[in-house]
Amino acid sequence: MVSTTSLKLTEEIKQQATNAAKELGMTPHAFMVEAIKQASINAEIRRNFIQQANIAREGVIKNGKVFESDKVFEAMKARIAGKKSTLKVSNW
Structure with a gap:
C-alpha cells in the first residue's frame, strides 16, 4: 500500500514543478515523486563517495x-593517446 505524504510548497516552487512536469509530459505529482527519488539516490551516492574518501584518507594517513x-x-x-x-607511488 502506498502511503500519503503532504508537502507544503511555496507558489513559486509549485509553479516551477508544474512547468517542468508539463515540459516533460508528466503530471506535477509524478514529477515531484521522481524528484524525491532522484534526490534520495543522489544522497546515497554522495554518502558512499564520502565514505570511500574517508577510507582512502585513513589509508594515506x-x-x-x-x-x-x-x-x-x-x-x-x-x-588516452x-x-x-605507469604510476609510481610517492611518500606523502
Whole structure:
C-alpha cells in the first residue's frame, strides 16, 4: 500500500514543478515523486563517495603512500593517446 505524504510548497516552487512536469509530459505529482527519488539516490551516492574518501584518507594517513596528481594527469593523457603509462607511488 502506498502511503500519503503532504508537502507544503511555496507558489513559486509549485509553479516551477508544474512547468517542468508539463515540459516533460508528466503530471506535477509524478514529477515531484521522481524528484524525491532522484534526490534520495543522489544522497546515497554522495554518502558512499564520502565514505570511500574517508577510507582512502585513513589509508594515506596509515601508510603515507600517494600518487602525485600531476603524474596521474600525465598518465591519463598518455593512456588516452594510446601510450603505455605507469604510476609510481610517492611518500606523502
